[in-house]
Amino acid sequence: MTNGQRVFMARHNYDEEKIQKKKKLIMETAKKIFYEKGYENTSMNEIARELKMAKGTLYLYFSSKKDLFFSLVYEGLKILENIIKNDIKLAKNGLDKILNMGRAYIKFYREYPDYYSFVIKYESEKADLDTTEPLVINSYEKSEEIYDILKLLILKGIDDGSIREDVDITKMSMLLWLQTIGVVQQFELRKKLYENWDEKFPASEILDYYIDFMRKSLKK
Amino acid sequence: MTNGQRVFMARHNYDEEKIQKKKKLIMETAKKIFYEKGYENTSMNEIARELKMAKGTLYLYFSSKKDLFFSLVYEGLKILENIIKNDIKLAKNGLDKILNMGRAYIKFYREYPDYYSFVIKYESEKADLDTTEPLVINSYEKSEEIYDILKLLILKGIDDGSIREDVDITKMSMLLWLQTIGVVQQFELRKKLYENWDEKFPASEILDYYIDFMRKSLKK
DNA sequence: AAAACCCTTTGACCATTGGTCATTTTTTAT
């Protein structure tokens, strides 16, 4: 028998950089295929074939198909976080910062449709996930972080007079966050349909209309 | 060789009622298991076992696992439609009818969590579906129907003076529909998280807060 | 009573999937 040291993704101890490069390489190809065909319709065999590797090799770098996918999800979350943090800085008062946060999320959706689709897929299945996995924990923390930002911005907006005083901060921050993610998600799902129903209707304006809707509801 | 008449779900020509009863029976059991374990984690073998049938029998009544699942989705859509149409009647002016429509959707989510989960799962994968399947076409039509109702209600609200005049009817109807579905969906995904973050926070109030938010944004 | 008919049900079987691991190939150190 073997010495039984392999548990999860053991060994790989000394040339970390090389390993990270290979992981990146695999993720690059997986990203393409997952986005084209969706998670369920992509097989590890296909990813391996595309990479001209044996399937077993994939499992040296990622412990499962889910692990490979979640690594992409986590990359996406980091991109989203950067966009949001950066775009918030560009506005002065609380209201405008919040609106920029909404716009940032929309920008992420428009400019990184692949990462966006992974993040959404992941969010949709959060409930069923194993909360001991590091990637899952990390993403929970990121969500929490973003939620806290929103809460602070509402507070700031009330303080600087850009947002009306009668909003319930906790409820409003939750609602805005739910709402923004929900609107974008549903928009993505339905945009093709809407274009069929109402010929020539510029569906893309809906998301801008949503930002405007937010402003009207929040401003003093 | 056989006479090759079986294509999709052929035969079953003469005792339609008996067949429908058997379909119902299968759907009853499938509903339970799909809801408990989710679509991906439910196998046709397990459904058959629970029904004390052979797996092949399932395929006489449903052409595929998807077909069985979509039949449940369609039942759910019919329930939702009934709730909405009924609750709209209970209000007088356009604004209140719209708010009732939102409440009806929330009611569907709360009272039929199993059907709700099927409908949402289906909606999330609409984009990838075969649009020649009757069940898919039917559900598209139902969505369109609901969307049209909303459009008419906004018009009515502006007319009877309960809704402000400066809304863009097409955009607003789309936005409200996207938004309501999105908010409920995101709420469902995140309610557990929120309760962890903010101990004792009554997450369930968020959906009522949303209805209130709608009223404030729409009223004259 | 038995044969003929025809729909219904069965479950062994198939290709494919995510995942494993003994073996082989390649790299590194001496």
Add this chain to the structure above:
DNA sequence: ATAAAAAATGACCAATGGTCAAAGGGTTTT
């Protein structure tokens, strides 16, 4: 050149969704 260590392989496994020739069973015809 040799040996030790690390990386890569692909045959293999159990389970999946789906198929279909064969068997079952109830009614009518002989």
